[in-house]
Amino acid sequence: xxxxxxxxxxxxxxxxxxxxxxxxxxxxxxxxxxxxxxxxxxxxxxxxxxxxxxxxxxxxxxxxxxxxxxxxxxxxxxxxxxxxxxxxxxxxxxxxxxxxxxxxxxxxxxxxxxxxxxxxxxxxxxxxxxxxxxxxxxxxxxxxxxxxxxxxxxxxxxxxxxxxxxxxxxxxxxxxxxxxxxxxxxxxxxxxxxxxxxxxxxxxxxxxxxxxxxxxxxxxxxxxxxxxxxxxxxxxxxxxxxxxxxxxxxxxxxxxxxxxxxxxxxxxxxxxxxxxxxxxxxxxxxxxxxxxxxxxxxxxxxxxxxxxxxxxxxxxxxxxxxxxxxxxxxxxxxxxxxxxxxxxxxxxxxxxxxxxxxxxxxxxxxxxxxxxxxxxxxxxxxxxxxxxxxxxxxxxxxxxxxxxxxxxxxxxxxxxxxxxxxxxxxxxxxxxxxxxxxxxxxxxxxxxxxxxxxxxxxxxxxxxxxxxxxxxxxxxxxxxxxxxxx
Amino acid sequence: xxxxxxxxxxxxxxxxxxxxxxxxxxxxxxxxxxxxxxxxxxxxxxxxxxxxxxxxxxxxxxxxxxxxxxxxxxxxxxxxxxxxxxxxxxxxxxxxxxxxxxxxxxxxxxxxxxxxxxxxxxxxxxxxxxxxxxxxxxxxxxxxxxxxxxxxxxxxxxxxxxxxxxxxxxxxxxxxxxxxxxxxxxxxxxxxxxxxxxxxxxxxxxxxxxxxxxxxxxxxxxxxxxxxxxxxxxxxxxxxxxxxxxxxxxxxxxxxxxxxxxxxxxxxxxxxxxxxxxxxxxxx
Numbered sequence: 001x002x003x004x005x006x007x008x009x010x011x012x013x014x015x016x017x018x019x020x021x022x023x024x025x026x027x028x029x030x031x032x033x034x035x036x037x038x039x040x041x042x043x044x045x046x047x048x049x050x051x052x053x054x055x056x057x058x059x060x061x062x063x064x065x066x067x068x069x070x071x072x073x074x075x076x077x078x079x080x081x082x083x084x085x086x087x088x089x090x091x092x093x094x095x096x097x098x099x100x101x102x103x104x105x106x107x108x109x110x111x112x113x114x115x116x117x118x119x120x121x122x123x124x125x126x127x128x129x130x131x132x133x134x135x136x137x138x139x140x141x142x143x144x145x146x147x148x149x150x151x152x153x154x155x156x157x158x159x160x161x162x163x164x165x166x167x168x169x170x171x172x173x174x175x176x177x178x179x180x181x182x183x184x185x186x187x188x189x190x191x192x193x194x195x196x197x198x199x200x201x202x203x204x205x206x207x208x209x210x211x212x213x214x215x216x217x218x219x220x221x222x223x224x225x226x227x228x229x230x231x232x233x234x235x236x237x238x239x240x241x242x243x244x245x246x247x248x249x250x251x252x253x254x255x256x257x258x259x260x261x262x263x264x265x266x267x268x269x270x271x272x273x274x275x276x277x278x279x280x281x282x283x284x285x286x287x288x289x290x291x292x293x294x295x296x297x298x299x300x301x302x303x304x305x306x307x308x309x310x311x312x313x314x315x316x317x318x319x320x321x322x323x324x325x326x327x328x329x330x331x332x333x334x335x336x337x338x339x340x341x342x343x344x345x346x347x348x349x350x351x352x353x354x355x356x357x358x359x360x361x362x363x364x365x366x367x368x369x370x371x372x373x374x375x376x377x378x379x380x381x382x383x384x385x386x387x388x389x390x391x392x393x394x395x396x397x398x399x400x401x402x403x404x405x406x407x408x409x410x411x412x413x414x415x416x417x418x419x420x421x422x423x424x425x426x427x428x429x430x431x432x433x434x435x436x437x438x439x440x441x442x443x444x445x446x447x448x449x450x451x452x453x454x455x456x457x458x459x460x461x462x463x464x465x466x467x468x469x470x471x472x473x474x475x476x477x478x479x480x481x482x483x484x485x486x
Numbered sequence: 487x488x489x490x491x492x493x494x495x496x497x498x499x500x501x502x503x504x505x506x507x508x509x510x511x512x513x514x515x516x517x518x519x520x521x522x523x524x525x526x527x528x529x530x531x532x533x534x535x536x537x538x539x540x541x542x543x544x545x546x547x548x549x550x551x552x553x554x555x556x557x558x559x560x561x562x563x564x565x566x567x568x569x570x571x572x573x574x575x576x577x578x579x580x581x582x583x584x585x586x587x588x589x590x591x592x593x594x595x596x597x598x599x600x601x602x603x604x605x606x607x608x609x610x611x612x613x614x615x616x617x618x619x620x621x622x623x624x625x626x627x628x629x630x631x632x633x634x635x636x637x638x639x640x641x642x643x644x645x646x647x648x649x650x651x652x653x654x655x656x657x658x659x660x661x662x663x664x665x666x667x668x669x670x671x672x673x674x675x676x677x678x679x680x681x682x683x684x685x686x687x688x689x690x691x692x693x694x695x696x697x698x699x700x701x702x703x704x705x706x707x708x709x710x711x712x713x714x715x716x717x718x719x720x721x722x723x724x725x726x727x728x729x730x731x732x733x734x735x736x737x738x739x740x741x742x743x744x745x746x747x748x749x750x751x752x753x754x755x756x757x758x759x760x761x762x763x764x765x766x767x768x769x770x
Contacts, residue, residue: 006705006706007706007731007734009731010702010705011706011720011728011732014699014702014703014721017695017698017699017721018721018722018723021692021695025695025721026576028688028692029688029692030574030576030611031689032688033611033614033615036610036612036686037606037607037608037611038607040607040645040648040649041606041610042643044606044644045606045607045638045646047636047638048638049637060732093756160751217570218579219579220577220579305525308632310658399749445658
């Protein structure tokens with residue numbers, strides 16, 4: 001006979017046994033398992049040769065107390081340099097193919113190649129030609145200048161850097177380098193009162209903050225897991241890389257560097273921003289662990305897996321299909337309504353001005369204080385669902401009055417300077433704000449799923465953007481003060 | 487999203503899938519759970535068996551959510567569940583709970599524990615813990631290519647004898663011995679092979695506590711297959727297991743009738759489904 005009542009009684013009896021057994025119970029069980037495992041492996045495993053392997057020598061450098069960190073920075077620098085230098089030309093090609101008037105003519109002109117006149121059409125041109133005879137001009141403009149053009153910018157700005165960055169990142173991941181990063185940075189996490197495995201979740205955040213937040217499940221301690229979740233946003237995700245890269249390139253061009261130096265400077269700027277994000281992660285973790293989430297860092301074991309020869313074909317497949325196209329598709333899905341909204345906002349007037357202009361004017365004072373402008377802030381609001389579309393949205397907002405803009409050579413920088421009146425301060429503030437602002441919609445949702453707490457979700461969403469606004473205002477004020485002094 | 491793409495529910499699959507021809511009577515495919523320490527190539531085994539391309543990464547903790555895939559073997563459809571990689575099933579971290587709950591409550595027809603041939607000793611602990619929960623275990627000793635390169639020599643027959651469960655050495659990256667693994671899984675599923683797990687005896691001073699607890703468990707859940715493991719968990723103060731006994735969830739899994747308690751809701755085969763409705767894989 002058993003009933004709920006009996007069950008309750010029996011469980012209470014077991015509880016009494018539990019109290020007698022004491023707290024050493026688990027340790028003793030685990031010890032008995034370890035002993036058994038040891039005795040079995042002693043019998044069945046023999047090891048013939050232990051030699052100084054390639055692994056061991058690589059680890060000597062990669063996890064060396066002094067060499068480890070420079071080695072890591074070097075790898076980081078190489079990754080970004082390859083990404084930026086490699087993405088430049090395909091980006092220009094895609095922009096020419098998809099959007100520029102005259103198609104690829106401008107792109108090939110850079111290489112002193114003249115292409116036949118019948119090829120002087122981009123997809124954008126062709127769409128206009130194809131629809132001009134039968135479609136309502138406003139509808140055609142809505143579809144082509146609004147939605148298609150935003151999509152075009154998303155693809156040409158995002159696809160090339162992602163297609164280069166993701167395979168390199170996956171390569172490092174498959175090789176087994178990520179746990180070494182955690183190993184090297186462990187002391188810093190210890191000092192910040194955070195969990196060393198946070199380094200792994202931060203690495204995943206490089207790819208996508210939502211994935212980084214989910215990865216925080218590997219951290220056992222709830223306190224440290226929460227710290228890792230709340231600070232993951234300080235890692236620049238792939239959705240934000242294109243913005244950083246575009247602005248970093250603008251920076252280098254603005255400074256008037258020669259071609260060879262542009263990619264190098266841009267890569268250095270990207271690394272500086274990434275490292276700044278790491279600094280913010282440690283500082284925030286430290287503050288959180290001293291205030292809202294008090295506690296000591298817990299001990300953990302970290303396995304340094306053997307280096308494995310990466311399966312190159314599979315890496316290319318997974319990084320291009322699962323990661324690059326996945327994120328690109330998400331950006332496109334968000335870009336369509338965003339493009340539509342921008343077009344409508346730019347073409348519907350209230351009074352003498354378009355809705356977009358009203359909004360931009362409204363945001364302009366705060367934008368100015370932050371060293372940015374109203375259009376950039378509006379772009380950040382429109383891009384809450386996905387950070388990927390920030391640069392395309394800024395561009396679309398700048399060119400809203402003249403969508404038939406003529407692109408030649410460095411189209412992006414022309415827009416920034418001629419339409420946006422950017423200065424060095426704009427670029428710096430934008431870089432900072434790109435690092436410090438609210439997580440994207442997907443990440444916010446993931447934070448909620450992982451923490452199951454509205455309070456922490458709101459904190460995790462608002463805290464970075466408040467910090468970002470504060471930092472930008474301070475930087476802009478200081479910049480202006482210093483500039484006025486000279 | 488849990489039913490999109492290649493990942494699907496079993497019913498979904500055999501209604502639409504062209505290649506799942508010979509299903510067992512009743513139309514259910516066999517369910518196989520894949521457990522293992524982080525970084526043992528568990529996801530690689532998963533990919534090699536299912537032909538899926540679940541992302542694998544060389545760092546501990548890559549798979550934090552479950553992934554599902556299918557394969558066919560000898561005219562039977564097998565549903566393979568890739569559990570998060572864990573070092574144990576004893577702690578309260580989310581990934582360990584997902585793995586443990588699935589092995590216990592998901593009632594897979596067979597659980598494959600993937601272990602790293604180069605770190606057998608450490609990896610066996612998880613195998614013991616799984617063997618405590620269910621006898622239907624196959625040990626997949628993966629990365630034998632790497633072990634050979636590093637000069638390890640493993641007597642697999644002796645290992646099998648000592649553990650009392652089928653042991654299959656594999657190199658999943660090279661798709662080596664996967665057929666043997668599938669055969670062993672089939673044998674355990676059909677009952678052709680009945681593993682008799684040789685689990686470490688409890689330490690002497692704990693034996694008393696366990697001996698007291700076992701009859702108590704027997705009284706409320708007669709014939710519970712993983713009674714000793716449940717005893718461990720209760721003595722340790724595992725609230726999840728306690729609740730499962732209280733609600734009758736555990737008893738029902740073991741097919742034990744509860745006369746006077748309200749009929750518990752049918753056990754959810756996916757205890758973590760509610761927790762992660764949207765994650766199938768970790769992109770990026």
